Amino acid sequence: MLVVACIKQVPDTTQVQIDPVTNTLVREGIPFIVNPYDTHALEEALRLKDRFGCKVAVLSMGPPNAEATLRKALALGVDIAILLSDRVFGGADTLATSNVLSAAIRKLNSEVDEVGLVLCGKQTIDGDTAQVGPGIATRLAYQQLTLVDRIDNLDVGGKRIRVSRKLEGRHEIVEAPLPAMLTVVRELNRPRYPRVPMRLAAADAQVEVWNNQVLKLDEQSIGLKGSPTWVSKIFSPERAKGEILGDGAADPEGTAALLIDKLLAKDMLPL
Amino acid sequence: MSEPQPKVKKPRGKAHLITGKCIACGARCQSVCPVNAIEMNDAGEPIVIPEKCIGCVKCVKICPASALEMFFTPEELKILEQLAASAAPAEEEVDEEAAALAKKLAAYRGVWVFVEQTEGEPAKVSWELLGAGARLAASLGVELCALVIGDKVEHLCTEAFAHGAAKAYLLDAPVYRNYRTEAYLEACCHLIATYKPEVVLMGASGMGRDLAGAVATRVATGLTADCTGLDIDDKRNLMQTRPAFGGNIMATIMCDKFRPQMATVRPNVMPMPERKEGATGTIVRVDFVVPEESILTKVMEIIRDATSKGHVDITGADFIVSGGRGMMAPENFAILQELAEELGGVVGASRSAVDAGWMPGDRQVGQTGKTVRPKIYIACGISGAIQHLVGMQDSDMVIAINRDRQAPIFEVATYGIVGDLFQVVPAITKRIRELKQQQSTH
Numbered sequence: 222m223l224v225v226a227c228i229k230q231v232p233d234t235t236q237v238q239i240d241p242v243t244n245t246l247v248r249e250g251i252p253f254i255v256n257p258y259d260t261h262a263l264e265e266a267l268r269l270k271d272r273f274g275c276k277v278a279v280l281s282m283g284p285p286n287a288e289a290t291l292r293k294a295l296a297l298g299v300d301i302a303i304l305l306s307d308r309v310f311g312g313a314d315t316l317a318t319s320n321v322l323s324a325a326i327r328k329l330n331s332e333v334d335e336v337g338l339v340l341c342g343k344q345t346i347d348g349d350t351a352q353v354g355p356g357i358a359t360r361l362a363y364q365q366l367t368l369v370d371r372i373d374n375l376d377v378g379g380k381r382i383r384v385s386r387k388l389e390g391r392h393e394i395v396e397a398p399l400p401a402m403l404t405v406v407r408e409l410n411r412p413r414y415p416r417v418p419m420r421l422a423a424a425d426a427q428v429e430v431w432n433n434q435v436l437k438l439d440e441q442s443i444g445l446k447g448s449p450t451w452v453s454k455i456f457s458p459e460r461a462k463g464e465i466l467g468d469g470a471a472d473p474e475g476t477a478a479l480l481i482d483k484l485l486a487k488d489m490l491p492l
Numbered sequence: 493m494s495e496p497q498p499k500v501k502k503p504r505g506k507a508h509l510i511t512g513k514c515i516a517c518g519a520r521c522q523s524v525c526p527v528n529a530i531e532m533n534d535a536g537e538p539i540v541i542p543e544k545c546i547g548c549v550k551c552v553k554i555c556p557a558s559a560l561e562m563f564f565t566p567e568e569l570k571i572l573e574q575l576a577a578s579a580a581p582a583e584e585e586v587d588e589e590a591a592a593l594a595k596k597l598a599a600y601r602g603v604w605v606f607v608e609q610t611e612g613e614p615a616k617v618s619w620e621l622l623g624a625g626a627r628l629a630a631s632l633g634v635e636l637c638a639l640v641i642g643d644k645v646e647h648l649c650t651e652a653f654a655h656g657a658a659k660a661y662l663l664d665a666p667v668y669r670n671y672r673t674e675a676y677l678e679a680c681c682h683l684i685a686t687y688k689p690e691v692v693l694m695g696a697s698g699m700g701r702d703l704a705g706a707v708a709t710r711v712a713t714g715l716t717a718d719c720t721g722l723d724i725d726d727k728r729n730l731m732q733t734r735p736a737f738g739g740n741i742m743a744t745i746m747c748d749k750f751r752p753q754m755a756t757v758r759p760n761v762m763p764m765p766e767r768k769e770g771a772t773g774t775i776v777r778v779d780f781v782v783p784e785e786s787i788l789t790k791v792m793e794i795i796r797d798a799t800s801k802g803h804v805d806i807t808g809a810d811f812i813v814s815g816g817r818g819m820m821a822p823e824n825f826a827i828l829q830e831l832a833e834e835l836g837g838v839v840g841a842s843r844s845a846v847d848a849g850w851m852p853g854d855r856q857v858g859q860t861g862k863t864v865r866p867k868i869y870i871a872c873g874i875s876g877a878i879q880h881l882v883g884m885q886d887s888d889m890v891i892a893i894n895r896d897r898q899a900p901i902f903e904v905a906t907y908g909i910v911g912d913l914f915q916v917v918p919a920i921t922k923r924i925r926e927l928k929q930q931q932s933t934h
Binding site for chain 2: 308309311312314315316319347348349350351352353354355356358359360364365366367368383386387388390391392393394395396397398444445446448449450451452453454455456457463464465467468469473474476477478480481483484485487489490491492
């Protein structure tokens, strides 16, 4: 059985700032990281390898420099690392992205080994959409199990899985046959760190690059052309101009009353 | 009829980059260029090759940052001026493609809201979405419809009418008792194919995101996640606004060539519509049942999370009173707890308060802690390092209490109080208690 983990290289978004003068993104020197949720997907794939001897393939779609992300996965012990990179993949929304990823999984399934599980992080921290995982499952007609926080049972021979899904205010215990696509949350596991020998070995390991000559997808269904959604405008979020109330140092009581009046006027208090 | 005029070729110009405006959005301009006239530099900014550019304006139109514009040589400008002066009729190209598209889109009408339920119990976000959907339906001049799927859930149609729906499509069968992607996906796709809505809204909850992603993929349309603003443009298209890059910028997303236009919206973002008791509407019972044998996923158990006293989930709180280094000692958090209790909220903490061991790690707000979006976030003795700000700046209202007027927390505060938190916080608590007492005596 082949386990596929999908990972994305993302900018460390919390460090992205807007230049107040030009109103554009300041992007110099922003470090790239593996999407944090995807590290848990990768870790779970590696644990399945440890337990059942499954082969693990890691996929990432992105620009050529995303190879670094896949090299990190190789250092952790994955067997196959594939970068899906092509100019025609560029500008993709989630619909077009899931097309490329599912095509690559199909190819692995027919050429390497039968895919039993596809693991994705629950969402990325740059797009935050949580749409690519369901997109992959739907395109491949795999069972879709999102927000998994525990794998209760995996029967590799019998091709069944039982998981716990973390939803709002509840958990669901769900059973499904394989192949299945799981999106995972942080509670699932604690990702490992690469050990030095593996890191050294990974330095020589090969990251395969698949472009569209390999996948042979219709150019109308990938990249910008295959994306129904597009960004028409970006702007800075409006922030109500703040206000300093009263003289809190000299008159704490009066200032507190001033604040409460403001909140009451805006109907913000649970009174 | 007037004499045929000698045709002057209207110059189309060349695209060019306006320095400093490109945001390196991901090579959209390069992808859209039909003649490969755009290369990208290492910074992800376009380089337009003028010899190749045919002036089709596609890259200019697609640029989200308006960083590309058309450039005309002085000679071309002269011809343009002459054309304008002679008032030659503009050559309107009849665009067959556009006409066909318009016809395809016109087949879709109506705004739909998916009513999320677990064991017959509706998710609040569904009603919030009906409120947002009502405004869209009014702008479009169409019906607001609820999509109710489940087992013995007809009562939810009535609830949907009370929250503004005019019609409810009801799929009521045992196979829909527990949410399972496959069953709901088939059901939604059947309804969309049959009744062709132009807008479909779902909650950005675990269930809503699971379903929306599957449905949009199957019907091959666009889906925008976590919208905070929804509006209609002058061409009946949905303008979907959502935060990007961790809330540092907002983006408006369009899906103007596909239907339905699908969006998810987070709980607590849209205001709850007023409940109209006894409001009625049309129930459209749809007899579409997915055979149980074809649904391979089985829900074995639904476990409601215990709301034990010890566990505090700050991410779900409407009111958070947070303390930082300025709290001085762990016992001082008692004054924050008192205020939080009056508000029905919880106590949060900055990283320095957690690192000092004053508060447990699950209360930490910020980059390495949790992201919160309460109605009111009260930051007490928190200076406001960027790592903290990213975790709380999306709160509806931020109140900062700090002795240091120069603290960065005041930059993001809706209301700031410069003073001693040990005096100000108890004064706020006292004032709220007084108000509550007045209310109970009236």
